Amino acid sequence: MLRIIIFKLVLISSFIANANETTWVIRGNQSHLKDHGIETSASNHGFSSINNSNKIKAMAHNSHNHWQLLAQKDFKPIQQSKAQKGNADSNIIALLDELDTDRWLNDVTTLTGWNRTTGSNDNDSAKDWIVNKMAALNLSVSTPQFNVGNSTTHNIMGEQIGSTRPDDWYVIGAHMDSIPSNGNAPGAVDNASGCAAVLEMARVASFYEFEGSLLFICYSGEEQGLNGSYHHVDSMNQSERDQIKAALTMDMIGYTDNSDHDLLLETSSAQQAIMQHLEQMAATYVPELTVYSSLNPFGSDHMPYINNNMPGILSIDDDWDQYDDYHRSTDLPENLNNKQALYIIKTNMAALVSLATLVDTDLIFKTSFETDTI
Structure with a gap:
């Protein structure tokens, strides 16, 4: 529309x-x-x-x-970002060029083949598939278990330890569960789009060395009250929480209801520094994207981090409220816009690389064949 x-x-x-x-x-x-x-x-x-x-x-x-x-x-x-384009890092540009939206869309399509309602057998099947994808990247994978009502479900976490700042952690997360008003819950936009983005960012990052440690996480139980992200935050003591330097959350990132490409960034007033950084990354590396900022955080997996004084931020389509197939069995891959997704993934990837700090820049020059084998 x-x-x-x-x-x-x-x-x-x-x-x-x-x-x-x-x-x-x-x-x-x-x-x-x-x-x-x-x-x-x-x-x-x-x-x-x-x-x-x-x-x-x-x-x-x-x-x-x-x-x-x-x-x-x-x-x-809500404000439109006034961030000005900065000096682009050629290494970040080269790494962003490794992102593959066809691979991202294939992963979205695979995820929509499961009815990923929290606690269901299909949710578990999707979890096992994500585990295998992360393990193939040589990430250290764990699946913390928790309860949502009378059901048991899991987060899927893949760790890549930093070389010189291993206690500085950068979280890249999205929820993998979906919910229907009735019928099946394919959840392409909400939120296979975000979960597949986590996997694509993990794939690219896994070929490179970073100073800081990376945690790629696909949460379950989001639709019932952010259960997976709260379980992650609640499982940490204060010292561990202090080690989280940024928690980048992506939700409903592959939809636009017109020809514009807009991103809504959302965090709290106390965490504006992380928002300003993503605004700068978008202005510098993704000039095709119009960015808006909101200090009214609510309703996605950035909230447990924000509520515990951690730098959490949400990236979401600015048109998310216009999506007619929200929480319906018609939330299918054909509703996605590859460019919209790519621009938002690039913004988060640039932020991740600049914050966690790429170490071995010589690896940028590896062939696309080498990075296309997983």
């Missing part, structure tokens, strides 16, 4: 002016809200205004916590 382009470029400040009569702001997918009889207005960047009667409906139907209600006075305006 196309929207008038100029509407897309208007910042959320104009939306706030239109919302003055309502006093409430809601963050949620538009089709999902409509399914629950919740009417919105002035939607942009995933946020809309609602009146008091719809606010009451939203509160009554949100047992799943898939949308956020904010008093207008608590809402922080």
Whole structure:
């Protein structure tokens, strides 16, 4: 569904002016809200205004916590990034060129072959497949187990230890579980797109040496309340939490509802440094991408890190709320946009490489044949 382009470029400040009569702001997918009889207005960047009667409906139907209600006075305006292009590192450019969107799409398609509802046999099958993918990259793989309700499920974690700063950890994560309103849960956009991005970033990074340590993690149980990411954070003591220097989360990264390519970055006011770094990476290495920033964090696997004073950040399609197949059995690979995904993956990969610090730059010149064998 196309929207008038100029509407897309208007910042959320104009939306706030239109919302003055309502006093409430809601963050949620538009089709999902409509399914629950919740009417919105002035939607942009995933946020809309609602009146008091719809606010009451939203509160009554949100047992799943898939949308956020904010008093207008608590809402922080969405801003378009003003980061300027910096001096590009040729080694980072060469490494970004190794990213393969065809491979990413193949991995998304494979994941959508399983009904990845948390606790299901298909979720376990997808877990085993991800484990094999990570093990083939010579990552140290573990599958911490936890419960979601009466079901047992697992995170999948692949570690690559840094050579000179092994106690500095950089997390690259996305949830691998999916959920349907009814029927199957292929979850292509939400969130095989993010999970496959973690695998593609791990594949490229595995060929190189970094100063810092990398943790590639695919969480389960996200749709029931961020269970996997909370399990990861809760399993660490304070000293271990202090070692997390950045937690990059990707969710719904392969969709756009028009010809624009937009990224919404989301973190808390206390963690703006990590947001500014990703803004700079996008401006420098992915000029095709328009970046917006939100300080209203909610609803994805960056939250457990943020809530424990760790530098967590979410990358999500700016159009995620316009995706009509959200939480439906029609959330299929044909709805994906390869360029949109590539631009967001590149932004996160550039951030990862610059933060964890590439060591052996001579490896940049290995042939594509060598890096295409896994």
